[in-house]
Amino acid sequence: MQFPESWLREFCNPPLATKQIADVLTMGGLEVEDLRPVAPPFTKVVVGEIKEAVQHPNADRLRVCQVDVGQGALLNIVCGAPNARVGIRVPTALVGAELPPGDDGKPFAIKLGKLRGVESQGMLCSARELKLSEDHAGLMELASDAPLGKDVREVLDLDDQVFTLKLTPNLAHALSVYGVARELSALTGAPLVQPKFEPVQPKNDAKLAVKVSAPDLCGRFSGRVVRNVDTKAKTPQWMVDRLARCGQRSVTALVDISNYVMFEFGRPSHIFDYDKIHGTLDVRWGKPGEQLKLLNGNTITVDEKVGVIADDKEVESLAGIMGGDATAVSDDTRNVYVEAAFWWPQAVQGRSRRYNFSTDAGHRFERGVDPSLTVEHIEHITRLILEVCGGEAGPMDDQVLSLPERKPVTLRVARASKVIGMPLTANPCLDAFERLGLPAQSNGETIVVTPPPYRFDLAIEEDLIEEVARIVGYEHLPTTPPLAPITAKLPPEGRRSAFAVRRLLAALGYQETINFSFVEDSWERDLAGNANPIKLLNPIASQMSVMRSSLMGSLLQVLKFNLDRKAERVRVFEIGRVFLRDASVATGDTTVRGVRQPMRVAGLAYGEPDGLQWARKAPGADFYDAKGDVEALLAPRQAEYRAATHPAMHPGRCAEVIIDGVSAGHVGELHPRSRQAWDLPHAPVLFELDLGQVLARDVPVFTPVPRFQPAERDIAVIVADSVTHAALMEAIHGADTGGLLRDALLFDVYKPKQATAGMAAGEKSLAVRLTLASPDATLTEDQIEAAVRAVVGRVATQLGGRLRG
Known part of the structure; x- marks a missing residue:
């Protein structure tokens, strides 16, 4: 919201300086984002009138003007502007004047000089040279009655200040100069000038039949016909200046009047060309397939969720947002229809975004506009039209269908005192409501407030508490230290923090990425095998239409981004939330019904594990590099790795990570299909684990250092080729060794190329080193041999193996 200070002071003029007003508004909840002068500083620029303009004797494009400055x-001033002519009054910079800085940032000084041999005693200025606008087509022409010799800053009120407010969505009542003045009056106690809307007496009986078919779209519709208007009339300069200082350029007189009232009182309105309306108007919801060409030139297609104003032939306007081109006023317009309505906020909200544009009218209607003053504001618009464009007004047509019910809101004084943090009684609260113009009744302990029609933001007790706090003044609230005891919350020893996981992954060479939770639908289908992802109703982009159930797609996108920029080695990770359908989940403080949202940690490695390295000639990171990183991430916990399948991973190079019998995720190489789809030179390796499993850790249990030397024995067992390492270790550790077995390590695998005397086809030899020890005494040979026989026997019984040789 942008407006000039002079306009604000016409409604409320407190005895405060400009900066003080800005501070009061900001502390009252209406943040002043910017405060700047209307024009940059310049000096000795006065009003001058051209008395004579003759051709320069030595230049075709210059004229020698005789200028009266009082x-x-x-x-004698030389000027090259094409509109330099006798009789116009223009800004004249005298010798010694300083104009606003140019592109070099230095002020431009006017000196006595000669142009092509003719002396010039000043400079005639354009609006651009004074930094008032970008118009430099010619001299800036002033009003014919501007006093000669008077400072242009005074004539044009260029010392005025422009306020720019950054309003929150609940402050719709402050989206006008009068609305801000009403707030300023409440905050400072300065009197508020109440506007008077004198009714315009009808001069004809012209009336347009209007039918409101959708009361849930339009609660009140008011309008009147004005005949014989002069649409070519020039907008008064004072109105043009005020609109410009509100950030609105002048268009035509009728459009300017409509915009002026919107900025003045927050009332968007629309003016139709009455003669272009076919029959009657119908206010209704749109019909699928109906098209409308808007004033901005766009042609849109509406449906039953968009409100429209239509005549007997076609749709003429997008309700509460923008008018149509078919009934727009033009220079040929003679009769107009002025409309002001109350559109339900929920019927306007989000409609502009469907068509990728926004308007000042829609911005106000979707937040709520006072429904009680449609007739009064049309009277005001009509009077301005008659003053500027002439014409004859018809009778007022006002249809009231359904208006918002202003439900009383109760404030508990004790509750307000507790929330605000200072002792309060009912009297200061009642005073605050009286200054805000809010009708209130009190019994000493509670106050019942009935919100006025223009306050759509007052619905619950907390809204009233906020009003009391900002009228009292946030800067006046006492500073009270907290009294709650502060007790450090110690994390459990068996759980580490997510930050510790980040540090560990960073130590392993990974860099953290943060990605959107919205992903492409194809990622879910190809990388997560999710045929029914959670779709967004209003995605911010077409390629971000579903919620992710896996982090892998996000990491692949980061990889592709870096490879496209010639990166050779990429190692990235992300800790983030995924979204899974789960009917058992109920809505809670941190949950949404039907959606489970676990946290996961995922990593991706591509390229040489150690960078350029003379001692390693591997083609790039492989499965075992990623598996080693997962083991380091989970340490000291030991996980089991089982061959598995995953939609995103190579069917023969993927393992499921099992911790304490529970699946924690997967690790593996990217599927060749996905590698081809992403156009990757080499396949990266990935892992994705449940964060809860990664955060858990075993509490260390200390044991004394062994006093006796352990014994080591190497055995080689022949087993079927299908026996896995995990099965072998399970059999060995399951043997009854009397508690002597400390460790088992596979250190060799032998597969003959063809059957031998000792090994048949389809068999292999696995060499394992057993570590045996006792905490009580040095092991004897008999104890060692008994333990080895127990291990070999267990392998034979469980896996069908035998001792080699």
């Missing part, structure tokens, strides 16, 4: 003698 000093008696005329000034």
Whole structure:
């Protein structure tokens, strides 16, 4: 919201400086984002009138002007503007004047000089040279009655200040100069000038039949016909200046009047060309397939969720947002229909975004506009039209269908005192509501407030508490230290923090990425095998239409981004939330019904594990590099790795990570299909684990250092080729060794190329080193041999193996 200070002071003029007003508004909840002068500083620029303009003797494009600046003698000024002519009054910079800085940032000084041999005693200025606008097509023409010799800053009120407010969505009542003045009056106690809307007496009986078919779209519709208007009339300069200082350029007189009232009182309105309306108007919801060409030139297709104003032939306007081109006023317009309505906020909200544009009218209607003053504001618009464009007004047509019910809101004084943090009684609260113009009744302990029609933001007790706090003044609230005891929350020893996981992954060479939870639908289908992802109703982009159930797609996108920029080695990870359908989940403080949202940690490695390295000639990171990183991440916990399948991973190079019998995730190489789809030179390796499993850790249990030397024995067992390492270790550790077995390590695998005397086809030899020890005494040979026989026997019984040789 942008407006000039002079306009604000017409409604409320507190005895405060400009900066003080800005501070009061900011502390009252209406943040002043910017405060700047209307024009940059310049000096000795006065009103001058061209008395004579003759051709320069030595230049075709220059004229020698005699200019009267009220000093008696005329000034001789050389000018090249095409509109320099006798009789116009223009800004004249005298010798010694300083104009606003140019592109070099330095002020431009006017000196006595010669142009092509003719002396010039000043400079005639364009609006651009004074930094008032970008118009430099010619001299800036002033009003014909501007006093000669008077400072242009005074004539044009260029010392005025422009406020720019950054309003929150609940402050719709402050989206006008009068609305801000009403707030300023409440905050400072300065009197508020109440506007008067004198009714315009009808001069004809012209009336347009209007039918409101959708009360849930439009609660009140008011309008009147004005005949014989002059649409070519020029907008008064004071109105043009005020609109410009509100950030709105002048268009035509009728459009300017409509915009002026919107900025003045927050009332968007629309003016139709009455003669272009076919029959009657119908206010209704749109019909599928109906099209409308808007004033901005766009042609849109509406449906039953968009409100429209239609005549007997076609749709003429997008309700509460923008008018249509078919009934727009033009220079040929003679009769107009002025409309002001109350559109339900929920019927306007989000409609502009469907068509990728926004308007000042839609911005106000979707937040709520006072429904009680449609007739009064049309009277105001009508009077301005008659003053500027002439014409004859018809009778007022006002249809009231359904208006918002203003439900009383109760404030508990004790509750307000507790929330605000200072002792309060009912009297200061009642005073605050009286200053805000909020009708209130009190019994000493509670106050019942009935919100006025323009306050759509007052619905619950907390809204009233906020009003009391900002009128009292946030800067006046006492500073009270907290009294709650502060007790450090110690994390359990068996659980580490997510930050510790980040540090560990960073130590392993990974860099953290943070990605959107919205992903492409194809990622879910190809990488997560999710045929029914959670779809977004209003995605911010077409390629971000579903919620992710896996982090792998996000990491692949990061990889592709870096490879496209010639990166050779990429190691990235992410800790983030995924979204899975789960009917058992109920809505809670941190949950949404039907959606489970676990946290996961995922990593991706591509390229040489150690970078350029003379001692390693591997083609790039492989499965075992990623598996080693997962083991380091989970340490000291030991996981089991089982061959598995995953939609995103190579069917023969993927393992499921099992911790304490529970699946924690997967690790493996990217599927060749996905590698081809992403156009990757080499396949990266990935892992994705449940964060809860990664955060858990075993509490260390200390044991004394062994006093006796352990014994080591190497055995080689022949087993079927299908026996896995995990099965072998399970059999060995399951043997009854009397508690002597400390460790088992596979150190060799032998597969003959063809059957031998000792090994048949389809068999292999696995060499394992057993570590045996006792905490009580040095092991004897008999104890060692008994333990080895127990291990070999267990392998034979469980896996069908035998001792080699």
